[in-house]
Amino acid sequence: METTSPKPDISTPRQEADPIRVAVGYAVGLAVLWAALAIWRPGTTFHLAPLLVAGVVPVGAKSLGLGQNLPRLAAIGGTLALITTGVLSATGRLAGPSLLPSGGAALESVVGALAGAIAGWAIARSMTSPAN
Numbered sequence: 001m002e003t004t005s006p007k008p009d010i011s012t013p014r015q016e017a018d019p020i021r022v023a024v025g026y027a028v029g030l031a032v033l034w035a036a037l038a039i040w041r042p043g044t045t046f047h048l049a050p051l052l053v054a055g056v057v058p059v060g061a062k063s064l065g066l067g068q069n070l071p072r073l074a075a076i077g078g079t080l081a082l083i084t085t086g087v088l089s090a091t092g093r094l095a096g097p098s099l100l101p102s103g104g105a106a107l108e109s110v111v112g113a114l115a116g117a118i119a120g121w122a123i124a125r126s127m128t129s130p131a132n
Contacts, residue, residue, distance in 0.1 A: 019060075019061045019064035019065060019066035020061055020066060020073065020076075022060065022061075022064055023056065023057045023058070023059075023060030023061040023064065023066075023073065024057055024076060024077075024080070026056045026057070026060045027053050027054075027056050027057045027060075027076075027077050027080050027081075028080065030049070030052050030053045030056060031053045031080055031081070031083075031084045033049075034046055034049035034050075034053060034084060034088075035084060035087070035088060035093075037049075038088050038093040038094065039093055041096075042092065042093045042094075042095045042096070043095050043096050044096045045094070045096030045097055045098065045099075045105045045108070046096075047099060047108065047112065048112070049109075049112070050081040050082075050084070050085060050109045050110075050112035050113040050116055051081075051112045051113070051115055051116035051119065052116065053077060053080055053081040053084060053113070053116065054074070054077040054078045054080070054081040054112075054113045054114075054115075054116030054117040054120060055074075055077060055116040055117065055119050055120030055123065056077060056120065057073045057074065057076050057077030057080070057120065058070050058073040058074045058077060058117075058120040058121050058123075058124035059120050059123050059124045059127070061073050061124070062124035062127045063127065070121050070124050070125055071121060073120075073121075073124070074117040074118070074120050074121035074124075075117065077116065077117055077120055078113050078114060078116065078117030081109070081112070081113035081116060081117070082110065082113050085106060085109040085110055085113060088106075088109075089105075089106040089109070094106050094109060
């Protein structure tokens, strides 16, 4: 008698990904890209990187249909940008020029992270939820 393995049921719908995890994944990807660029070119300041890392979490989650808890999502993005700033600053990888009159690239990255979190929250708040 021949045994065959059961065929998978392809009629079962695929489980949707968690919007928070996807949005945090976007931010982690941007943070890794920022870190790689800063390691490659430590004398270059990537002025928009902390803003993008911080702002992509609430905007990404909202675009994926998650509309609640936007301040928490903005805080997650801001925290990730601040951690990346701390690591890059501690390893001497934020050695480029700053747009601020004083404080250097590390302070500029902190300001950018905070501004990105606030801007991401505001943009996500103004977005309409995608049609389901």
